[in-house]
Amino acid sequence: MTYAMEGRASREPALFSPKPRAKPRGQSKGPGRADARRSTSGLKRNVFFRIYLLAMFLSTRFLTTMDIRNVVVLGSGCAGHTAALYSARANLKPLVIEGHEPGGQLSMTTLVENFPGFPEGIQGPELIENMRKQAARFGAEYRMGHVVKADLSKHPFELSFGKEIIQTRTLIVASGASARWLGLPNEHALIGHGVSSCATCDGFFFSGKEIAVIGGGDSAMEEAIFLTRFATKVTLIHRREQFRASKIMLDRARANPKIEFLTDTVVDDVLDVSKKEVTALRLRNLKSGESWDFPASAMFLGIGHIPNAKIFEGQLETDADGYLITQKNVFTRVPGVFACGDVQDRRYRQAITAAGSGCMAALEVEKFLEEEGH
Ligand code: NAP
Numbered sequence: 001m002t003y004a005m006e007g008r009a010s011r012e013p014a015l016f017s018p019k020p021r022a023k024p025r026g027q028s029k030g031p032g033r034a035d036a037r038r039s040t041s042g043l044k045r046n047v048f049f050r051i052y053l054l055a056m057f058l059s060t061r062f063l064t065t066m067d068i069r070n071v072v073v074l075g076s077g078c079a080g081h082t083a084a085l086y087s088a089r090a091n092l093k094p095l096v097i098e099g100h101e102p103g104g105q106l107s108m109t110t111l112v113e114n115f116p117g118f119p120e121g122i123q124g125p126e127l128i129e130n131m132r133k134q135a136a137r138f139g140a141e142y143r144m145g146h147v148v149k150a151d152l153s154k155h156p157f158e159l160s161f162g163k164e165i166i167q168t169r170t171l172i173v174a175s176g177a178s179a180r181w182l183g184l185p186n187e188h189a190l191i192g193h194g195v196s197s198c199a200t201c202d203g204f205f206f207s208g209k210e211i212a213v214i215g216g217g218d219s220a221m222e223e224a225i226f227l228t229r230f231a232t233k234v235t236l237i238h239r240r241e242q243f244r245a246s247k248i249m250l251d252r253a254r255a256n257p258k259i260e261f262l263t264d265t266v267v268d269d270v271l272d273v274s275k276k277e278v279t280a281l282r283l284r285n286l287k288s289g290e291s292w293d294f295p296a297s298a299m300f301l302g303i304g305h306i307p308n309a310k311i312f313e314g315q316l317e318t319d320a321d322g323y324l325i326t327q328k329n330v331f332t333r334v335p336g337v338f339a340c341g342d343v344q345d346r347r348y349r350q351a352i353t354a355a356g357s358g359c360m361a362a363l364e365v366e367k368f369l370e371e372e373g374h
Contacts, residue, residue: 068156068167070374071365073140074147075174075308077104078290078351079133079341082358083365088138090366095168096135096142097161100308103128105342106178106351109201110192115351125203127351152315152334170336170365171374173316173324174309174358177342177349179301182214194278194298195356199223200350202298203230212237212281214267220302221249227300228258235296237262239286262294278293290368297374307343321346330361338364358360 061170073083076098087094106112118127124240149160156167177317179197181187187195188363196202199222207230213223216238224236235252241263243250253259262283269282280293307317307323316332316339319323324344326332332339340357342349 002119016095038349042178055165068169070168070364070369071095071170071172072097072157072159072166072168073172073174075099075104075176075341075343076132077143077174077176077341078106078128078131078354079176079343079358079361080172080305081106081128081135081180082355084135084140084358084363085131085138085176086359086362087365088135088140091139092365092369094135094140094172095166096140097147097159098142098264099146099175101176102144103132104354105179105198108191109196109198109316110205112201112351113204114200126338131355138180146309150311150315150339152312155336157336169372170338170368172358172361172365173309173312173332173337173339173343174341174345174361176356177305177307177323177346177355178282180304180306181301182267184267184269186270189273190270190278190299193276193303195320196298198300199226199300199302202300203227204299206230208232208234209299210295210302212294212296213300214238215302215304216240216242216248217244217304218246219304220254221245223300224253224259225249225256228256233260234258235260235262235294237265237281237283238265239266240264241297267299269371270339296332305342305346305349307346319346330357330364336368 027205071094073080073094073096076096080096082092084096089346103125106124106128111121112124112127113121115122115127120283132142145161147159147161149226151158157171158167159166159168203226209225209231210233211231212235213220213227214237220236224234227234266284267281268284268287268291270278271282272279278296278298280295281299282291283294284291307321309318309322309324312324316337318335319325323346324332324339326339326344330338330340338361341354341360345353345357
């Protein structure tokens with residue numbers, strides 16, 4: 001790895017601080033010889049110093065050139081692993097920085113039944129682990145942690161990873177979007193046991209049950225409508241009386257006989273951790289202050305996603321909600337920087353579409369490097 005130059009600079013003075021001169025033993029043999037000795041040793045030190053500087057300069061150049069990556073992939077969800085797999089098979093030796101949520105949203109779900117190739121379905125964490133192994137088999141290198149700063153104005157691009165500066169000729173941003181959670185005391189413990197942020201992924205498990213959807217935007221409407229395929233009743237719980245959802249979506253939800261609305265209502269907690277399943281939601285009406293336990297087998301959150309693209313603010317184009325804007329699927333406005341998966345897709349958000357765009361990004365990286373002569 002290339003280290004920040006301050007590190008080297010701070011080490012130099014210590015190595016070359018002048019040595020305390022030894023006291024001359026006995027009588028001095030005269031000023032002429034002492035001066036000559038002093039000037040010889042000064043000359044030697046000077047030569048050594050120059051050699052040292054030259055060595056440092058060459059090693060810095062050598063290490064820097066050696067350490068410039070062909071491609072760095074940010075994120076280890078479906079998009080990131082697929083980008084890593086394709087670029088590893090193209091012998092580009094990708095470095096994957098795993099990010100805040102290694103494995104992305106699949107690592108938080110249970111059975112995945114809509115990823116082609118698994119007739120019986122596959123557990124989300126297993127699917128993602130398989131993808132990781134597959135990419136690693138072809139030489140993808142994985143590192144835990146996340147990039148705190150990216151400088152895309154330089155080429156090679158510079159990424160701050162802890163105290164290291166990673167240089168790379170191309171960058172694939174596959175950092176995903178994190179589902180927004182309510183932050184309830186027991187919410188996290190019940191993810192995968194009735195608490196979910198993905199109706200397409202988990203709705204099927206609640207066939208014949210009564211479930212709740214939280215939110216008042218298009219996502220919540222869409223989830224509620226989708227879930228009526230399985231549930232006997234869907235209750236849409238929203239904290240206000242007005243909805244953020246588009247009229248058409250709201251009308252569709254209102255027209256659905258299986259959907260009921262509870263407005264001005266917030267969720268204070270989800271029960272029951274001791275049973276390892278959702279049995280009820282503790283609700284509170286914001287106007288009356290009344291609190292009660294509302295029976296439900298699942299709680300689906302449709303309160304939005306947060307794209308993980310903050311470090312690119314001002315460098316890459318984003319929409320009003322912070323999603324990266326891409327052209328021709330994966331091109332950002334910075335040549336050599338490609339984006340794929342949920343960080344740039346607010347529409348489909350599926351494992352298979354994320355994997356598809358990861359593949360596209362890797363193929364574009366290959367073309368870009370080829371055109372640059374690497
Ligand atoms: P959104 O429009 O930002 O709506 C989020 C909803 O969640 C809001 O009603 C908000 O309540 C509520 N909310 C947020 N934080 C909350 C909290 N802590 N507790 C309780 N409620 C909370 O997000 P979205 O629905 O995901 O939509 C995002 C964008 O994607 C929109 O532009 C939407 O049109 C688009 N989209 C389109 C479709 C479609 O056309 N089929 C489908 C999905 C999404 P408040 O209203 O009180 O703030």
